[in-house]
Amino acid sequence: MKNIAILLIICVSVIACKTNSEEKKEENTIAKVEYKSIGDDVKQENVLSKTEMIETYKNLKPGDTVDVKFKTKVNAVCQAKGCWMRMDLGEEEAMVKFKDYAFFMPLDLAGKDVIVDGKAYVAEVSVDEQRHYAEDGGSTPEEVAAITEPKRTLSFMSSGVLVPVEEGNMEE
Template identity: 55%
Template sequence: MKNILSLLLLVFIVVSCKNETKTTEVTETENAEVAYASFGDKIESDNAIKATEMAERFQSMQVGDSVSTKIVGKVNEVCQAKGCWMRVDLGNDEEVMVKFKDYGFFMPKNIAGKEVIMNGHAYVSEVSVDEQRHYAEDAGKSEEEIAAITEPKRTYSFMADGVLLIEE
């Protein structure tokens, strides 16, 4: 009896000391399980609008306007230096530049083509030539492509406080 209690105590200690750095949330929808890897603040997957719907909202916004929202979309590109930004497809050859609040978290560098749900603030900004060139360098663009950047650009931006990566 004493040995069984000792064994149970040992198993309890080992299980309770296990550290996880990434959380996974599983949601059932129409008999299918969807797993999410969570980054940044804890967010829920519900009430997210499609990226194409957000693209329409962006078009009616002026530089400096912002809106709190949750968007679901496909990642086109991720910073290959640290994972400190990503570009998400809005459809019609448009993208939203996503940065992470207070550089509090980064995304994996190998998630291009995967779907994400982002919570935060969407806004319209104007990106300087220097900043565009910096992003082009981070993305591994050629010297010719970087030199071709000569004008400020109106861009759609998103400051994410939490992101769910849809795992397949």
């Protein structure tokens, strides 16, 4: 009977330790996100949240420019070659282009959080430019034709982007 009790205690201890170490391993995996820079080298310092970036844009008038770095989810990427992306800012989006057309984003980046570094500004986008972006984004001809007025947009000229590195996709 004594041996059974000791064996039971050992089994419970092993299971408890294993479960605890698996939970810690999972917590560490979730908390740590590895990024790689595309374009200029970007550091994970002084990064504004989505909420802070929304406030920054609220204070900008057409013609104003501010150097900033922020993190939020990518809503869409140009499916022709990754030459622009739209980033989630709640009720609005920021239209991100890349400085000197020098680099492009992976086409499968939508839905992932990235950090962009560059200049935020408010712009008025012409009908022709809106239609071009709609075509690149895969809109139907009817959706493209429905664009008939210039639009005030939250814009961003990025000099570099930190994109998440996924397991099995560690290429640099």
